[in-house]
Amino acid sequence: MTDRQANNAMNESLWTISETSLDPQGQHHAETIFTIGNGYLCTRGALEEGYAGDRRATFIHGVFDAAPIVVTELANAPDWLPLSVHAAVAGAGGALGPYERFSQDRGQIAGYRRTLDLRQGVLTRRLEWTAPTGGRLALTFERFAALDQPHMLLLRCRVVPDLLGRLQFRASLNGYAHNDGLLHWRYVAQGLDPASGAASLHTRTRHSGIDLVTAMRLVTAASAEHSRAYWDTENAPTLVVEVEAVPGQEVVIEKYVAVYTSRDAPAGQLCAAALGAVSAVPGWDAAVAGNRAAWETEWERTDVEVEGDDEAQIALRFNLFQMLIAAPRRDDRVNIGAKTLSGFGYRGHSFWDTEIFMLPLFTYTAPHIARNLLNYRHRHLAGARAKAQANGFEGAQFPWESADTGEEVTPTWVPHSADRARLVRIWTGDIEIHISADIAYAAHQYWAVTGDDAWMAAKGAELILDTARFWATRAEWNAAAGRYEYRDVIGPDEYHDHVDNNLYTNRLAQWNLQTALGVLDWLRGYAPERAAELSSQLDLGPERLAHWRHVIDKIYLPAAPDGLLEQFEGYFQRTDVDLASLEPRTKSAQELFGIEGVADTQIIKQPDVLMLLYLLRDQFAAAVVRRNYEYYTPRTDHTYGSSLGPAIQAIMACAVGRPDEAYGHFIRAARADLRDVRGNAGDGIHGASAGGTWQAAVFGFGGLRVTPKGWHTEPCLPQHWRRLRFRFCHRGQPVVIDLEHALTP
Ligand code: IFM
Secondary structure, three states, X not given: OOHHHHHHHHHHHOOEEEEOOOOHHHHHHHHHHOOEEOOOEEEOOOOOOOOOOOOOOEEEOOOEEEEOOOEEEEOOOOEOOOEEEEEEEEOOOOOEOOOEEOOOOOOEEEXXXXXXXXXXXXXXXXXXXXXXXXXXXXXXXXXXXXXXXXXXXXEEEEEEEOOOEEEEEEEEOEOOOOEXXXXXXXXXXXXXXXXXXXXXXXXXXXXXXXXXXXXXXXXXXXXXXXXXXXXXXXXXXXXEEEEEEOOOOOEEEEEEEEEEEOOOOOHHHHHHHHHHHHHOOOOXXXXXXXXXXXXXXXHHHHOEEEEOOHHHHHHHHHHHHHHHHHOOOOOOOOOOOOOOOOOOHHHHOEOHHHHHHHHHHHHHHOHHHHHHHHHHHHHOHHHHHHHHHHOOOOOOOOOOOEOOOOOOOOOOEEEOOOOOOOEEEOOHHHXXXXXXHHHHHHHHHHHHHHOOHHHHHHHHHHHHHHHHHHHHHHOEEEOOOOEEEOOOEOOOOOOOOOEOOOHHHHHHHHHHHHHHHHHHHHHHHHOXXXXXXXXXXXXXXXXXXXXXXXXXXXXXXXXXXXXOEOOOOOHHHOEOOOHXXXXXXXXXXXXXXXXXXXXXXXXXXXXXXXXXXXXXXHHOOHHHHHHHHHHHHHHEOOOOOOOOHHHHHHHHHHHOOOHHHHHHHHHHHHOOXXXXXXXXXXXXXXXXXXXXXXXXXXXXXXOEXXXXXXXXXXXXXXXXOOEEEEEEEEOOEEEEEEEEOOOOO
16 A cells, blocks of 8 residues: 555545444444434434334424424434345246345344445445345445435445345335324325336425425336336335346445425425436436535535544544534524434424534534524524513513424423433423523624624624513612622523522623624614614613613622632532542432432532633633632533533633643543433434534634634644644635644653
């Protein structure tokens, strides 16, 4: 091997995730890891032919349907994957024996390898299978969701038989896809299009009435084809192709699939659109080339290169890939769920995870995607206003969990994880109010980084002003103490609920109000008519603005005199537990102490004060950052608390000049799903952790800061990193940051 070949081979390995055996116990985790997608939909890495107990799923942005308890959920779309391979061996006289269905839980498997190529989003599985009755097949399955053609899904199966006889391929579209037993789809129609030979299936969600048509076409080398049939099985139309099997002679079958929903086009046009799309596929190689070119553009913008740490390099790319396949590129009516589009967890609902953890990646590298996500919030101002009004406030109070309508969709009661007969009250939808400021923060950050004044005038200002209206009316005046307060809330640390004056909430509310005043001033100069329009629509008269200033001045910000900030009023009175003394442990502090028990302690689930110091870094002195870092770090349940924590903790460790400590937190975030650190990756990718991993690399180790004066870096690389290279876009200008690190001997 030449040096160049060796280099290429090594570089390839920095772009792939592989497994060399199929672990039935870990199959849900593997399905999540091997999810493919294109920002329109994602498909979990279940096997084409199926496997007992699998959780096969395709989730399409915006395709929600009502569900008990959880209000609404992304409906698992009709399954486009099924492709089963059957082999029949010819006997001595040429008569065919019975067909044996290939399955990984029967016969013998050798040379198994499944690989996700992150560079172009292609999932490949190779293996040799010996049937229980003896025939042998070498199989390769490849699949991808075309990034350049969002409605197109492509699957190819190559088989080299070591037998004489016949191969049969059965390819279906399965309308019985369900969400843990709940079937969201009603059958509408199906059929075979004689002109193209493509089959289609039309279904409709039961409550939301979304129509979906999926179509498929099968392609084989005509010379090898023995016969072709269409099985009109209701709700599972199937195309069947039979091919002669000759030892050593490869057979290739391609399944082209298109998906359209009535969110894309009128219901009456979907069938023609899907059939047209599968007929127009120019061939496997051309489709691969188009997809590859689209991915090249994505990676050109977003890749982060690390030298000196292959694990970090691959993990960073994996997390970026997961963000990129979930990111809506052409639709601003949808958001990214906490578990992206890769699993059933959190039912596709979006949280502050988007604005604070995922959005910065897009704001800095793909502003068009960030804008789509922020537009989603703008479109749902009506829902946020209704929520504020229902609670007796003015302005926009965004829901803690949001789906297709912008209404609050946090379940009120859920079964207890250990004892499903018991119900647990979920309070986040009622009192985790900081999300309104988080959204305003993200809108402002987008503006600061992109300089997109037109968007700020058209949409961002309204988001910031109307959330400010909410904060001003939600603030309670405590006459005895002469201060405004936010009582009965939940801050980022959810181990403590029903607290008063959570510092993160109070300070971000104050920031939201201050920023709103600044934005209104700016708007009066930039677009006076729009300023007048919003002032009248939101009733921003002098009295209201004076009240905002009063709240800003008199909001209570709990703190101790020596720079130590109090997470919420009374936090320091809770029992101070030495978390380190509980090691080694395998459970979260909440599991060890119970829900009420942990709330009586100072143990926190995720950074809360440190989260605030991260977001408003420029407003706190270095000594304050250090003092609070030292206090809160040992009290945080880093390993078993929230997956949102480690990336932020890494950034703050860099802020206090501790890169190697930061690395421990960073790699915990980076591995969250790859190594199933919390044991729940089977429910889907931890989207906030994935987005946070990018932030930890760029804002933590890279030390990138954008201020009104421009951008600069304050790098803080881990000892063993030789180089960190990333790109972003500042006010329309592409920037490449290339940081080298002289290793200490
Ligand atoms: O938004 C988060 C929250 O901060 C912690 N619990 C899980 C939610 C969804 O990821």
